[in-house]
Amino acid sequence: MQSISEFMEKDHDRLDDLFNKYKDLKNSDPNKAEEMFSEFKSGLEKHILWEEDILFPLFEKKTGMYEGGPTAVMRLEHKNIKSILDEISGKLTGDSINTDDFENTLVAFLSDHNHKEENILYPMIDNSVNDEELAELFIKMKKL
Numbered sequence: 001m002q003s004i005s006e007f008m009e010k011d012h013d014r015l016d017d018l019f020n021k022y023k024d025l026k027n028s029d030p031n032k033a034e035e036m037f038s039e040f041k042s043g044l045e046k047h048i049l050w051e052e053d054i055l056f057p058l059f060e061k062k063t064g065m066y067e068g069g070p071t072a073v074m075r076l077e078h079k080n081i082k083s084i085l086d087e088i089s090g091k092l093t094g095d096s097i098n099t100d101d102f103e104n105t106l107v108a109f110l111s112d113h114n115h116k117e118e119n120i121l122y123p124m125i126d127n128s129v130n131d132e133e134l135a136e137l138f139i140k141m142k143k144l
Helices: 004-025 030-063 070-093 100-128 131-143
Strands: none
Touching: 004 030, 004 100, 004 131, 030 070, 030 100, 030 131, 070 100
């Protein structure tokens, strides 16, 4: 069975590809670029829901780490990431492709954020669950 680390890292890669397609297309095909960004945004929001509604609560229950723990930091960073996504989305809705500053900020946030998740949090989650719990996590994620 695939680990949480493997699954979530693959999803990070999938989301990175969508964002890169958006950036590649935004000057040559703004409509297609907006589609790519929309798919990226909804995918990232789903990814965040998996974490905040399924993975983090189980991790917190298993480890007793709530306030001030790694999931608290990730939730705060998620708020910042969502805010930047909304800024880009708002500009695109207003027919502006001048999103470079927001894109650079988002890339910086996500790079640091994903690094912490992939190297610290996901391995901690993998180490805190048994095979049965892992299977249940994937079922819950699929339903969400």
